[in-house]
Amino acid sequence: MSTEYLVLLLVGAAAGGFVNGLAGFGTALFALGFWLNIMPPQQAVAIVLIMSVLSGLQGTYIVRASIAANPGRLLQFLLPALAGVPVGLTLLEHIEAGALKLTIGAFMLLYGVFFIARQSLPLVQGARVYTQVAIGFLGGVLGGAASLSGALPTMWCTLRPWTKGEQRAVLQPFNVIVLTASAVILAAQGAYDRQTLLWIGLALPTTMLAAQLGIMAFRRLSDMQFRRLLVALMLVSGLVLLVGELV
Template sequence: MPPDLLWMLLLGAASGGLINGLAGFGTALFALGFWLQVMPPVQAVSIVVVMSVASGLQGVWLVRHAISTQRRRLARFLLPALPGIPVGLAALSVVSAPTLKITIAVFMLLYGGFFSARSALPRLERPTPVVDGTVGFLGGVLGGAASLSGALPTMWCAMRPWPKSEVRAVLQPFNVAVLGVTMMLLALGGAYDRSTLGLIALALPVTMISAQVGIAIFKRLGDDQFRRLIIAMMFVSGAVLLLRELT
Protein backbone atom coordinates (compact mmCIF):
# COMPACT_ATOMS: atom_id res chain seq x y z
CA MET A 1 0.00 0.00 0.00
CA PRO A 2 1.39 3.47 -0.90
CA PRO A 3 2.36 5.49 2.21
CA ASP A 4 0.20 8.48 1.20
CA LEU A 5 -2.89 6.25 0.94
CA LEU A 6 -2.20 4.75 4.37
CA TRP A 7 -1.69 8.11 6.06
CA MET A 8 -4.76 9.69 4.47
CA LEU A 9 -6.83 6.64 5.38
CA LEU A 10 -5.77 6.80 9.04
CA LEU A 11 -6.11 10.61 9.32
CA GLY A 12 -9.62 10.46 7.86
CA ALA A 13 -10.57 7.61 10.18
CA ALA A 14 -9.26 9.50 13.23
CA SER A 15 -10.92 12.84 12.40
CA GLY A 16 -14.24 11.29 11.38
CA GLY A 17 -14.40 9.08 14.48
CA LEU A 18 -13.52 11.94 16.83
CA ILE A 19 -16.21 14.23 15.42
CA ASN A 20 -18.84 11.49 15.48
CA GLY A 21 -18.04 10.64 19.08
CA LEU A 22 -18.12 14.29 20.09
CA ALA A 23 -21.16 15.61 18.22
CA GLY A 24 -23.01 12.54 16.92
CA PHE A 25 -22.60 13.41 13.24
CA GLY A 26 -20.01 14.63 10.76
CA THR A 27 -17.99 11.49 9.98
CA ALA A 28 -18.44 11.82 6.23
CA LEU A 29 -17.83 15.56 6.14
CA PHE A 30 -14.42 15.25 7.77
CA ALA A 31 -13.20 11.82 6.65
CA LEU A 32 -14.02 12.35 2.98
CA GLY A 33 -11.85 15.44 2.91
CA PHE A 34 -8.87 13.08 3.30
CA TRP A 35 -10.11 10.00 1.47
CA LEU A 36 -11.29 11.64 -1.73
CA GLN A 37 -7.70 12.75 -2.33
CA VAL A 38 -6.39 9.18 -2.57
CA MET A 39 -9.26 6.90 -3.62
CA PRO A 40 -12.20 6.87 -6.04
CA PRO A 41 -15.44 8.52 -4.80
CA VAL A 42 -17.50 5.32 -4.69
CA GLN A 43 -14.85 3.55 -2.63
CA ALA A 44 -14.44 6.52 -0.28
CA VAL A 45 -18.19 6.80 0.31
CA SER A 46 -18.49 3.03 0.79
CA ILE A 47 -15.85 3.13 3.51
CA VAL A 48 -17.15 6.25 5.24
CA VAL A 49 -20.65 4.81 5.52
CA VAL A 50 -19.25 1.80 7.39
CA MET A 51 -17.23 4.08 9.68
CA SER A 52 -20.28 6.27 10.33
CA VAL A 53 -22.43 3.31 11.33
CA ALA A 54 -19.71 1.66 13.44
CA SER A 55 -18.79 4.79 15.39
CA GLY A 56 -22.44 5.85 15.58
CA LEU A 57 -23.41 2.60 17.31
CA GLN A 58 -21.09 3.52 20.19
CA GLY A 59 -22.96 6.80 20.54
CA VAL A 60 -26.33 5.02 20.41
CA TRP A 61 -25.24 2.84 23.34
CA LEU A 62 -24.12 5.95 25.23
CA VAL A 63 -27.64 7.47 25.15
CA ARG A 64 -29.63 4.23 25.17
CA HIS A 65 -31.62 5.28 28.25
CA ALA A 66 -32.63 8.60 26.67
CA ILE A 67 -33.67 6.72 23.52
CA SER A 68 -35.88 4.36 25.52
CA THR A 69 -37.66 7.28 27.22
CA GLN A 70 -38.07 9.28 23.99
CA ARG A 71 -39.06 6.56 21.50
CA ARG A 72 -41.99 8.51 20.09
CA ARG A 73 -39.85 11.58 19.48
CA LEU A 74 -37.24 9.52 17.64
CA ALA A 75 -39.96 7.79 15.60
CA ARG A 76 -41.30 11.18 14.46
CA PHE A 77 -37.94 11.85 12.81
CA LEU A 78 -36.87 8.38 11.74
CA LEU A 79 -39.99 6.81 10.22
CA PRO A 80 -40.51 9.63 7.65
CA ALA A 81 -36.78 9.49 6.83
CA LEU A 82 -36.85 5.91 5.53
CA PRO A 83 -39.06 6.60 2.48
CA GLY A 84 -37.04 9.77 1.94
CA ILE A 85 -33.89 7.79 1.13
CA PRO A 86 -35.08 6.41 -2.24
CA VAL A 87 -36.59 9.82 -3.01
CA GLY A 88 -33.15 11.32 -2.53
CA LEU A 89 -31.56 8.71 -4.78
CA ALA A 90 -34.16 9.47 -7.47
CA ALA A 91 -33.60 13.22 -7.06
CA LEU A 92 -30.06 12.81 -8.33
CA SER A 93 -31.50 12.46 -11.84
CA VAL A 94 -32.93 15.99 -11.53
CA VAL A 95 -30.43 17.86 -9.33
CA SER A 96 -26.74 17.01 -9.36
CA ALA A 97 -25.16 15.96 -6.07
CA PRO A 98 -22.51 18.77 -6.20
CA THR A 99 -25.21 21.44 -6.66
CA LEU A 100 -27.19 20.03 -3.75
CA LYS A 101 -24.13 19.85 -1.51
CA ILE A 102 -23.11 23.46 -2.27
CA THR A 103 -26.65 24.67 -1.49
CA ILE A 104 -26.71 22.81 1.83
CA ALA A 105 -23.17 24.01 2.67
CA VAL A 106 -24.16 27.66 2.20
CA PHE A 107 -27.25 27.12 4.37
CA MET A 108 -25.12 25.48 7.08
CA LEU A 109 -22.68 28.40 7.01
CA LEU A 110 -25.46 30.97 7.35
CA TYR A 111 -27.19 29.02 10.11
CA GLY A 112 -24.02 28.26 12.06
CA GLY A 113 -22.63 31.77 11.67
CA PHE A 114 -25.88 33.47 12.70
CA PHE A 115 -26.52 31.45 15.85
CA SER A 116 -22.84 31.30 16.84
CA ALA A 117 -22.82 35.10 16.91
CA ARG A 118 -25.92 35.31 19.11
CA SER A 119 -25.49 35.60 22.86
CA ALA A 120 -28.82 33.81 23.51
CA LEU A 121 -29.74 30.61 21.72
CA PRO A 122 -33.30 30.00 20.46
CA ARG A 123 -35.59 27.90 22.68
CA LEU A 124 -38.52 26.35 20.83
CA GLU A 125 -40.32 24.60 23.67
CA ARG A 126 -43.74 23.69 22.26
CA PRO A 127 -44.21 20.27 20.60
CA THR A 128 -43.89 20.36 16.80
CA PRO A 129 -44.63 16.82 15.53
CA VAL A 130 -45.41 17.92 11.96
CA VAL A 131 -42.17 19.88 11.65
CA ASP A 132 -40.24 17.01 13.25
CA GLY A 133 -41.59 14.59 10.65
CA THR A 134 -40.86 17.00 7.81
CA VAL A 135 -37.27 17.50 9.01
CA GLY A 136 -36.86 13.73 9.28
CA PHE A 137 -38.16 13.15 5.76
CA LEU A 138 -35.89 15.84 4.30
CA GLY A 139 -32.98 14.35 6.25
CA GLY A 140 -33.67 11.02 4.57
CA VAL A 141 -33.81 12.71 1.16
CA LEU A 142 -30.47 14.43 1.76
CA GLY A 143 -29.00 11.18 3.05
CA GLY A 144 -29.95 9.36 -0.13
CA ALA A 145 -28.94 12.20 -2.42
CA ALA A 146 -25.74 13.49 -0.82
CA SER A 147 -24.91 11.51 2.38
CA LEU A 148 -25.98 14.55 4.44
CA SER A 149 -28.70 12.91 6.53
CA GLY A 150 -27.71 14.70 9.73
CA ALA A 151 -27.62 18.30 8.52
CA LEU A 152 -31.26 19.39 8.92
CA PRO A 153 -32.05 17.30 12.03
CA THR A 154 -28.96 18.73 13.73
CA MET A 155 -30.00 22.30 12.91
CA TRP A 156 -33.53 21.68 14.17
CA CYS A 157 -32.53 19.87 17.37
CA ALA A 158 -30.05 22.60 18.25
CA MET A 159 -33.00 25.01 18.48
CA ARG A 160 -34.83 22.85 21.02
CA PRO A 161 -34.15 23.20 24.78
CA TRP A 162 -33.60 19.47 25.17
CA PRO A 163 -30.81 18.06 27.38
CA LYS A 164 -27.76 16.97 25.41
CA SER A 165 -28.58 13.29 25.92
CA GLU A 166 -32.04 13.81 24.36
CA VAL A 167 -30.59 15.71 21.40
CA ARG A 168 -28.14 12.91 20.80
CA ALA A 169 -30.90 10.31 21.30
CA VAL A 170 -32.46 11.71 18.12
CA LEU A 171 -29.38 12.48 16.03
CA GLN A 172 -27.31 9.35 16.66
CA PRO A 173 -29.86 6.58 15.92
CA PHE A 174 -31.29 8.68 13.08
CA ASN A 175 -27.95 8.85 11.30
CA VAL A 176 -27.08 5.21 12.05
CA ALA A 177 -30.39 4.02 10.58
CA VAL A 178 -30.28 6.18 7.44
CA LEU A 179 -26.64 5.41 6.73
CA GLY A 180 -27.19 1.73 7.56
CA VAL A 181 -29.80 1.57 4.78
CA THR A 182 -27.35 3.37 2.47
CA MET A 183 -24.65 0.83 3.36
CA MET A 184 -26.96 -2.07 2.47
CA LEU A 185 -27.79 -0.48 -0.88
CA LEU A 186 -24.08 -0.03 -1.61
CA ALA A 187 -23.41 -3.65 -0.64
CA LEU A 188 -26.15 -4.86 -2.97
CA GLY A 189 -24.50 -2.81 -5.70
CA GLY A 190 -21.19 -4.63 -5.20
CA ALA A 191 -19.27 -1.72 -3.65
CA TYR A 192 -17.42 -3.84 -1.08
CA ASP A 193 -14.74 -5.70 -2.99
CA ARG A 194 -11.59 -7.20 -1.44
CA SER A 195 -9.59 -3.98 -1.73
CA THR A 196 -12.29 -1.90 -0.03
CA LEU A 197 -12.73 -4.47 2.76
CA GLY A 198 -8.97 -4.34 3.39
CA LEU A 199 -9.07 -0.57 3.80
CA ILE A 200 -12.06 -0.90 6.14
CA ALA A 201 -10.12 -3.35 8.29
CA LEU A 202 -7.33 -0.80 8.70
CA ALA A 203 -9.56 2.23 9.29
CA LEU A 204 -12.13 0.69 11.63
CA PRO A 205 -9.98 0.35 14.79
CA VAL A 206 -8.76 3.94 14.45
CA THR A 207 -12.31 5.20 14.00
CA MET A 208 -13.60 3.30 17.02
CA ILE A 209 -10.80 4.52 19.32
CA SER A 210 -11.17 8.12 18.12
CA ALA A 211 -14.93 7.97 18.68
CA GLN A 212 -14.28 6.95 22.29
CA VAL A 213 -12.09 10.04 22.72
CA GLY A 214 -14.91 12.19 21.31
CA ILE A 215 -17.44 10.53 23.64
CA ALA A 216 -15.21 11.27 26.63
CA ILE A 217 -15.19 14.97 25.69
CA PHE A 218 -18.98 14.90 25.13
CA LYS A 219 -19.53 13.64 28.68
CA ARG A 220 -17.75 16.72 30.09
CA LEU A 221 -19.96 19.23 28.25
CA GLY A 222 -23.00 20.94 29.77
CA ASP A 223 -26.29 21.10 27.87
CA ASP A 224 -25.80 24.69 26.63
CA GLN A 225 -22.17 23.96 25.79
CA PHE A 226 -23.28 21.02 23.69
CA ARG A 227 -25.92 23.08 21.87
CA ARG A 228 -23.31 25.73 21.06
CA LEU A 229 -20.91 23.03 19.96
CA ILE A 230 -23.26 21.52 17.40
CA ILE A 231 -24.18 24.98 16.09
CA ALA A 232 -20.48 25.77 15.70
CA MET A 233 -20.02 22.36 14.08
CA MET A 234 -22.67 23.31 11.53
CA PHE A 235 -20.56 26.30 10.52
CA VAL A 236 -17.33 24.29 10.35
CA SER A 237 -19.01 21.41 8.52
CA GLY A 238 -20.54 23.82 6.00
CA ALA A 239 -17.14 25.38 5.37
CA VAL A 240 -15.49 21.97 4.92
CA LEU A 241 -18.24 20.80 2.57
CA LEU A 242 -18.18 23.99 0.50
CA LEU A 243 -14.40 24.00 0.16
CA ARG A 244 -14.38 20.35 -0.86
CA GLU A 245 -17.04 20.86 -3.53
CA LEU A 246 -15.47 24.03 -4.92
CA THR A 247 -11.95 22.58 -5.10
Protein backbone atom coordinates in the same frame (compact mmCIF):
# COMPACT_ATOMS: atom_id res chain seq x y z
CA MET B 1 -0.15 1.54 -0.95
CA SER B 2 2.02 4.63 -0.50
CA THR B 3 2.80 6.22 2.87
CA GLU B 4 0.80 9.31 1.88
CA TYR B 5 -2.23 7.16 1.05
CA LEU B 6 -2.06 5.37 4.41
CA VAL B 7 -1.64 8.64 6.33
CA LEU B 8 -4.65 10.27 4.66
CA LEU B 9 -6.71 7.12 5.19
CA LEU B 10 -5.94 7.03 8.93
CA VAL B 11 -6.20 10.80 9.48
CA GLY B 12 -9.62 10.78 7.84
CA ALA B 13 -10.64 7.82 9.97
CA ALA B 14 -9.50 9.61 13.15
CA ALA B 15 -11.19 12.92 12.26
CA GLY B 16 -14.48 11.29 11.32
CA GLY B 17 -14.50 8.98 14.34
CA PHE B 18 -13.73 11.72 16.86
CA VAL B 19 -16.43 14.05 15.58
CA ASN B 20 -18.96 11.21 15.53
CA GLY B 21 -18.13 10.31 19.12
CA LEU B 22 -18.30 13.94 20.22
CA ALA B 23 -21.42 15.14 18.42
CA GLY B 24 -23.21 12.08 17.05
CA PHE B 25 -22.81 13.12 13.41
CA GLY B 26 -20.20 14.45 11.01
CA THR B 27 -18.17 11.35 10.09
CA ALA B 28 -18.73 11.78 6.38
CA LEU B 29 -18.21 15.54 6.37
CA PHE B 30 -14.81 15.30 8.01
CA ALA B 31 -13.50 11.96 6.72
CA LEU B 32 -14.41 12.59 3.08
CA GLY B 33 -12.30 15.74 3.09
CA PHE B 34 -9.29 13.42 3.28
CA TRP B 35 -10.54 10.30 1.52
CA LEU B 36 -11.79 11.93 -1.66
CA ASN B 37 -8.16 12.90 -2.33
CA ILE B 38 -7.05 9.26 -2.52
CA MET B 39 -10.01 7.19 -3.76
CA PRO B 40 -13.04 7.42 -6.07
CA PRO B 41 -16.18 9.02 -4.57
CA GLN B 42 -18.26 5.83 -4.56
CA GLN B 43 -15.55 3.93 -2.72
CA ALA B 44 -15.01 6.76 -0.22
CA VAL B 45 -18.74 7.00 0.49
CA ALA B 46 -19.05 3.22 0.85
CA ILE B 47 -16.26 3.22 3.45
CA VAL B 48 -17.52 6.25 5.35
CA LEU B 49 -20.98 4.72 5.65
CA ILE B 50 -19.54 1.70 7.47
CA MET B 51 -17.37 3.93 9.67
CA SER B 52 -20.37 6.12 10.51
CA VAL B 53 -22.58 3.19 11.44
CA LEU B 54 -20.06 1.26 13.54
CA SER B 55 -18.69 4.28 15.40
CA GLY B 56 -22.22 5.61 15.79
CA LEU B 57 -23.30 2.44 17.58
CA GLN B 58 -20.95 3.34 20.44
CA GLY B 59 -22.51 6.77 20.79
CA THR B 60 -26.01 5.32 20.58
CA TYR B 61 -25.26 3.01 23.49
CA ILE B 62 -24.36 5.83 25.88
CA VAL B 63 -27.75 7.54 25.36
CA ARG B 64 -29.81 4.35 25.39
CA ALA B 65 -31.72 5.52 28.47
CA SER B 66 -32.72 8.77 26.75
CA ILE B 67 -33.83 6.82 23.67
CA ALA B 68 -35.93 4.45 25.79
CA ALA B 69 -37.44 7.37 27.72
CA ASN B 70 -38.97 8.89 24.57
CA PRO B 71 -38.86 6.51 21.58
CA GLY B 72 -41.80 8.30 19.96
CA ARG B 73 -39.70 11.43 19.45
CA LEU B 74 -37.06 9.46 17.55
CA LEU B 75 -39.70 7.72 15.43
CA GLN B 76 -41.13 11.08 14.40
CA PHE B 77 -37.83 11.67 12.59
CA LEU B 78 -36.84 8.15 11.68
CA LEU B 79 -39.90 6.65 10.00
CA PRO B 80 -40.33 9.46 7.47
CA ALA B 81 -36.55 9.45 6.92
CA LEU B 82 -36.61 5.82 5.83
CA ALA B 83 -39.31 6.76 3.33
CA GLY B 84 -37.12 9.64 2.16
CA VAL B 85 -33.95 7.59 1.50
CA PRO B 86 -35.18 5.96 -1.75
CA VAL B 87 -36.53 9.34 -2.86
CA GLY B 88 -33.08 10.83 -2.41
CA LEU B 89 -31.44 7.97 -4.29
CA THR B 90 -33.89 8.52 -7.14
CA LEU B 91 -33.19 12.25 -7.17
CA LEU B 92 -29.47 11.51 -7.30
CA GLU B 93 -30.00 10.10 -10.78
CA HIS B 94 -31.33 13.47 -11.97
CA ILE B 95 -29.33 16.07 -10.02
CA GLU B 96 -25.65 16.76 -9.60
CA ALA B 97 -24.57 15.83 -6.07
CA GLY B 98 -21.82 18.46 -6.02
CA ALA B 99 -24.30 21.28 -6.57
CA LEU B 100 -26.50 19.93 -3.81
CA LYS B 101 -23.57 19.75 -1.40
CA LEU B 102 -22.64 23.35 -2.25
CA THR B 103 -26.18 24.47 -1.44
CA ILE B 104 -26.31 22.60 1.85
CA GLY B 105 -22.78 23.72 2.74
CA ALA B 106 -23.69 27.37 2.19
CA PHE B 107 -26.82 26.99 4.30
CA MET B 108 -24.91 25.30 7.12
CA LEU B 109 -22.27 28.02 7.00
CA LEU B 110 -24.83 30.81 7.21
CA TYR B 111 -26.63 28.99 10.01
CA GLY B 112 -23.44 28.65 12.04
CA VAL B 113 -22.38 32.27 11.51
CA PHE B 114 -25.83 33.57 12.45
CA PHE B 115 -26.14 31.66 15.72
CA ILE B 116 -22.52 32.12 16.79
CA ALA B 117 -23.07 35.89 16.42
CA ARG B 118 -26.03 35.77 18.81
CA GLN B 119 -25.61 36.03 22.59
CA SER B 120 -28.09 33.24 23.20
CA LEU B 121 -29.61 30.53 21.08
CA PRO B 122 -33.36 30.68 20.42
CA LEU B 123 -35.52 27.80 21.62
CA VAL B 124 -38.54 26.39 19.82
CA GLN B 125 -41.13 25.20 22.34
CA GLY B 126 -44.05 22.79 21.91
CA ALA B 127 -44.45 19.34 20.36
CA ARG B 128 -43.93 20.40 16.71
CA VAL B 129 -44.71 16.87 15.51
CA TYR B 130 -45.45 17.78 11.89
CA THR B 131 -42.29 19.88 11.66
CA GLN B 132 -40.20 17.00 12.98
CA VAL B 133 -41.81 14.56 10.55
CA ALA B 134 -40.99 16.91 7.67
CA ILE B 135 -37.40 17.37 8.87
CA GLY B 136 -36.98 13.62 9.21
CA PHE B 137 -38.24 13.02 5.68
CA LEU B 138 -35.99 15.71 4.21
CA GLY B 139 -33.08 14.31 6.21
CA GLY B 140 -33.69 10.92 4.61
CA VAL B 141 -33.86 12.53 1.16
CA LEU B 142 -30.57 14.35 1.77
CA GLY B 143 -29.05 11.14 3.12
CA GLY B 144 -29.93 9.29 -0.06
CA ALA B 145 -28.98 12.13 -2.38
CA ALA B 146 -25.80 13.42 -0.76
CA SER B 147 -25.02 11.45 2.45
CA LEU B 148 -26.12 14.45 4.54
CA SER B 149 -28.83 12.81 6.63
CA GLY B 150 -27.85 14.58 9.85
CA ALA B 151 -27.73 18.18 8.62
CA LEU B 152 -31.36 19.26 9.06
CA PRO B 153 -32.06 17.23 12.23
CA THR B 154 -28.95 18.72 13.83
CA MET B 155 -30.06 22.24 12.98
CA TRP B 156 -33.48 21.54 14.45
CA CYS B 157 -32.13 19.93 17.63
CA THR B 158 -30.09 23.04 18.45
CA LEU B 159 -33.36 25.00 18.54
CA ARG B 160 -35.23 22.64 20.85
CA PRO B 161 -35.22 22.85 24.69
CA TRP B 162 -33.66 19.40 25.01
CA THR B 163 -30.69 18.26 27.06
CA LYS B 164 -27.56 17.06 25.28
CA GLY B 165 -28.63 13.47 25.97
CA GLU B 166 -32.07 14.08 24.48
CA GLN B 167 -30.56 15.72 21.39
CA ARG B 168 -28.13 12.90 20.90
CA ALA B 169 -30.88 10.34 21.47
CA VAL B 170 -32.41 11.69 18.25
CA LEU B 171 -29.31 12.43 16.18
CA GLN B 172 -27.20 9.35 16.82
CA PRO B 173 -29.70 6.52 16.14
CA PHE B 174 -31.26 8.57 13.33
CA ASN B 175 -27.95 8.76 11.50
CA VAL B 176 -26.99 5.16 12.27
CA ILE B 177 -30.22 3.72 10.88
CA VAL B 178 -30.50 6.00 7.84
CA LEU B 179 -26.87 5.40 6.89
CA THR B 180 -27.26 1.66 7.44
CA ALA B 181 -30.10 1.70 4.92
CA SER B 182 -27.85 3.56 2.48
CA ALA B 183 -25.01 1.09 3.03
CA VAL B 184 -27.32 -1.86 2.39
CA ILE B 185 -28.37 -0.33 -0.91
CA LEU B 186 -24.74 0.26 -1.90
CA ALA B 187 -23.88 -3.31 -0.93
CA ALA B 188 -26.66 -4.57 -3.17
CA GLN B 189 -25.09 -2.54 -5.96
CA GLY B 190 -21.73 -4.27 -5.41
CA ALA B 191 -19.86 -1.34 -3.86
CA TYR B 192 -18.04 -3.46 -1.24
CA ASP B 193 -15.41 -5.23 -3.27
CA ARG B 194 -12.26 -6.82 -1.85
CA GLN B 195 -10.16 -3.63 -1.95
CA THR B 196 -12.86 -1.57 -0.27
CA LEU B 197 -13.16 -4.15 2.51
CA LEU B 198 -9.38 -3.98 2.97
CA TRP B 199 -9.49 -0.19 3.45
CA ILE B 200 -12.35 -0.63 5.91
CA GLY B 201 -10.27 -3.12 7.88
CA LEU B 202 -7.36 -0.68 8.04
CA ALA B 203 -9.44 2.38 8.95
CA LEU B 204 -11.90 0.85 11.40
CA PRO B 205 -9.65 0.48 14.50
CA THR B 206 -8.60 4.15 14.25
CA THR B 207 -12.19 5.28 13.80
CA MET B 208 -13.43 3.30 16.79
CA LEU B 209 -10.64 4.54 19.08
CA ALA B 210 -11.15 8.15 18.00
CA ALA B 211 -14.90 7.79 18.59
CA GLN B 212 -14.21 6.71 22.17
CA LEU B 213 -12.10 9.83 22.70
CA GLY B 214 -14.94 11.92 21.31
CA ILE B 215 -17.42 10.25 23.67
CA MET B 216 -15.14 11.07 26.62
CA ALA B 217 -15.19 14.73 25.58
CA PHE B 218 -18.99 14.62 25.14
CA ARG B 219 -19.50 13.49 28.72
CA ARG B 220 -17.60 16.52 30.03
CA LEU B 221 -19.82 19.08 28.26
CA SER B 222 -22.78 20.89 29.79
CA ASP B 223 -26.08 21.04 27.88
CA MET B 224 -25.42 24.62 26.73
CA GLN B 225 -21.84 23.81 25.74
CA PHE B 226 -23.10 20.87 23.71
CA ARG B 227 -25.71 23.00 21.92
CA ARG B 228 -23.09 25.62 21.07
CA LEU B 229 -20.71 22.90 19.94
CA LEU B 230 -23.31 21.58 17.50
CA VAL B 231 -23.71 25.06 16.03
CA ALA B 232 -19.94 25.46 15.72
CA LEU B 233 -19.67 22.07 14.02
CA MET B 234 -22.36 23.13 11.55
CA LEU B 235 -20.17 26.13 10.71
CA VAL B 236 -17.07 23.98 10.29
CA SER B 237 -19.01 21.33 8.35
CA GLY B 238 -20.34 23.98 5.97
CA LEU B 239 -16.80 25.19 5.34
CA VAL B 240 -15.61 21.63 4.77
CA LEU B 241 -18.34 21.02 2.20
CA LEU B 242 -17.75 24.29 0.38
CA VAL B 243 -13.97 23.95 0.29
CA GLY B 244 -14.22 20.32 -0.78
CA GLU B 245 -16.44 21.20 -3.72
CA LEU B 246 -14.78 24.46 -4.79
CA VAL B 247 -11.09 23.60 -4.47
